[in-house]
Ligand SMILES: CC(C)(COP(=O)(O)O)[C@@H](O)C(=O)NCCC(=O)O
């Protein structure tokens with residue numbers, strides 16, 4: 001009979017594919033390479049594990065794993081060698097050997113998807129890494145390049161235009177003064193020639209790439225608050241790019257490769273640093289900036305109020321606190337330099353220079369009619385207060401008409417531009433929806449000591465993390481960073497506007513992750529307006545929200561680790577990985593708590609997916625696998641009874657029972673604290689029955705009658721029957737078997753094609769697209785409708801071998817299909833879905849979104865080009881109150897016919 005859901009049941013052992021290792025795993029750097037997926041998915045990066053073998057000494061606790069079919073990364077490198085920092089951008093690509101399984105092949109055939117469109121992307125898929133070194137540590141940088149063989153990348157790939165010249169020389173694209181200064185060192189140490197690219201060309205190419213390809217790359221910064229801005233890439237040009245280095249360049253950018261330096265000023269970062277050093281005796285730029293945090297410029301600057309006896313000069317709109325004259329007070333008093341506080345001097349100087357830059361920039365924008373001004377350069381480099389000051393100036397001078405904007409990858413503009421100058425890499429044609437940013441844990445590099453060679457595998461990564469714990473240092477994510485001069489084991493400085501410690505340059509750059517290029521991702525074609533679409537319902541930038549979810553996820557962590565460790569057989573190695581995962585994920589949470597915008601625009605969906613990615617990073621392939629299997633079995637055992645019961649009902653009663661069934665079975669959610677507590681109280685079937693019994697209508701949102709009419713009264717012209725429904729299924733067990741599959745069966749019975757859309761990768765107890773065919777096949781044993789549809793849809797493996805081709809010849813309509821959604825978390829962002837889902841969507845006229853993750857946390861407010869039914873049980877009290885003024889276990893049945901959506 002039914003399997004019990006009690007947590008204390010021992011988990012059955014799941015065979016562990018390998019111990020603790022990863023061939024192309026981790027490294028000590030700002031943004032390390034981490035193959036985040038070990039599962040076959042057409043949409044996410046993956047490892048080819050076929051033929052995996054334990055290498056060397058099998059007694060070894062952490063033996064090396066050999067992956068003979070996993071080809072090495074092919075890397076391509078570009079550099080920006082500045083006076084204080086060397087910026088590296090390198091691309092790593094892994095050839096995909098994963099054979100397509102039967103389901104994928106048959107789906108592709110049926111949906112008419114070919115691989116042809118991918119050929120236009122020479123890069124295929126891979127990752128872009130961003131790494132920085134201090135220029136004075138050039139040799140560490142060279143060691144890093146050498147140990148990762150980054151300089152050899154072009155050799156295997158002549159199509160990139162990099163690699164060897166005809167005389168056999170290896171060349172690397174580089175920009176910045178150091179490309180000239182250190183050319184000989186590169187030649188001598190690495191045997192490579194630096195191919196110098198013009199700095200300004202690179203700057204513009206880098207900015208154009210970022211603004212076009214990365215969603216929410218730009219942000220405004222006012223009074224310590226970051227706000228990400230979505231720029232329409234069709235409306236990007238012209239814009240003003242202000243590069244604040246030692247001096248300042250103002251560049252009007254009209255398109256790719258089309259730009260003109262229209263102005264500049266000699267009063268820039270060098271002025272601040274130079275004058276500041278003379279006046280304050282500071283020994284570093286960062287120290288000078290740090291001083292300004294504690295300064296009061298009214299001791300130095302002459303303010304309007306000083307002239308007008310504390311009053312505003314309101315006639316011309318100047319408040320008493322406006323600076324009338326920078327350093328103006330120092331002339332009227334008989335004081336020496338030593339009588340002024342260095343903190344005040346630094347702040348006055350910073351304001352003087354930032355305001356001046358802001359003013360000239362705004363005037364130039366005005367002169368050329370430019371709507372947007374982006375600021376970058378070493379003077380900015382993520383310093384909150386500097387950004388605030390420039391923003392203030394632009395706002396002030398434009399009377400609120402213009403806004404200063406900054407770029408998340410700002411420090412890497414030059415290096416990215418140099419990278420873009422390689423020919424035929426294909427990056428320039430990639431779109432925002434094909435990029436996924438990941439934040440794996442890494443190790444200190446810039447500003448810290450390098451402890452041995454770059455981390456080679458997961459074992460090294462975990463050892464490194466354990467070392468942190470030993471010395472009692474908190475791990476910070478994604479890349480722990482040390483303030484210069486320490487041991488390299490330090491934490492982040494606090495990000496702040498004024499008042500708290502300033503972030504060092506190195507830590508400011510940590511806001512960038514690794515960019516994964518996934519050419520097969522697409523925008524969901526049924527989104528009503530992709531530009532207006534915002535997946536997340538809850539804004540985590542609201543600090544009280546983040547605090548709440550921080551607590552929820554932190555409290556869930558011990559249980560998750562238990563499940564994850566058990567899923568890998570509970571071995572010592574699994575326990576060690578489990579601990580490392582918990583540390584890493586806690587570090588992410590802490591990092592985001594400190595700075596909610598640290599990873600860019602980050603909603604609850606991202607946070608929940610980050611948790612799954614973090615599990616994968618520590619090689620937990622499917623933490624809930626045992627639970628999922630057990631619940632599937634228990635549910636399949638009672639399915640025949642349910643189907644019999646349904647078949648005895650009239651149309652109307654059946655439809656209601658089916659929807660009730662979906663809502664009731666959505667209670668099986670291992671991500672909800674309240675639900676997990678419930679599972680101690682009974683077996684899966686007992687809980688399912690209890691949940692069904694409690695289904696009192698009207699539900700909290702109850703559009704059932706509307707949906708019923710649309711389904712049952714479809715014989716008239718106004719509402720022709722649906723042709724194809726996409727069912728975004730949620731959890732394993734009762735949820736899919738007793739909830740969504742019977743609903744699918746009803747639609748099939750009505751002649752509607754059904755596409756079951758499952759996750760590409762595991763997330764909590766969600767059912768994946770890989771698992772669905774087997775579940776359908778089991779269910780089909782008890783039901784003719786499902787069996788016929790599944791056979792025709794090629795889902796019954798035994799029947800499929802021959803039927804597949806036969807069927808595709810005879811019919812263009814496929815009654816039942818399974819496609820993957822392209823996601824690896826419990827929510828769905830419709831801006832990035834798998835190509836097979838996008839293809840299946842083209843003929844769909846009904847979408848059914850099921851579960852809290854897909855229908856409430858995300859997409860509750862999403863509009864589609866077709867009818868949409870959103871079904872979920874709210875399994876969190878706070879969410880129920882916030883979204884529906886309701887209570888935990890309330891049910892949502894929201895039907896949004898297209899005529900109401902457009
Ligand atoms: C992770 C989830 C969105 C999964 O819900 P589902 O989509 O399976 O209905 C949900 O379990 C959740 O929001 N959990 C955290 C909140 C809590 O524990 O109450």
Ligand SMILES: [Mn+2]
Nearest residue numbers: 730731766826
């Ligand atoms: Mn779920």
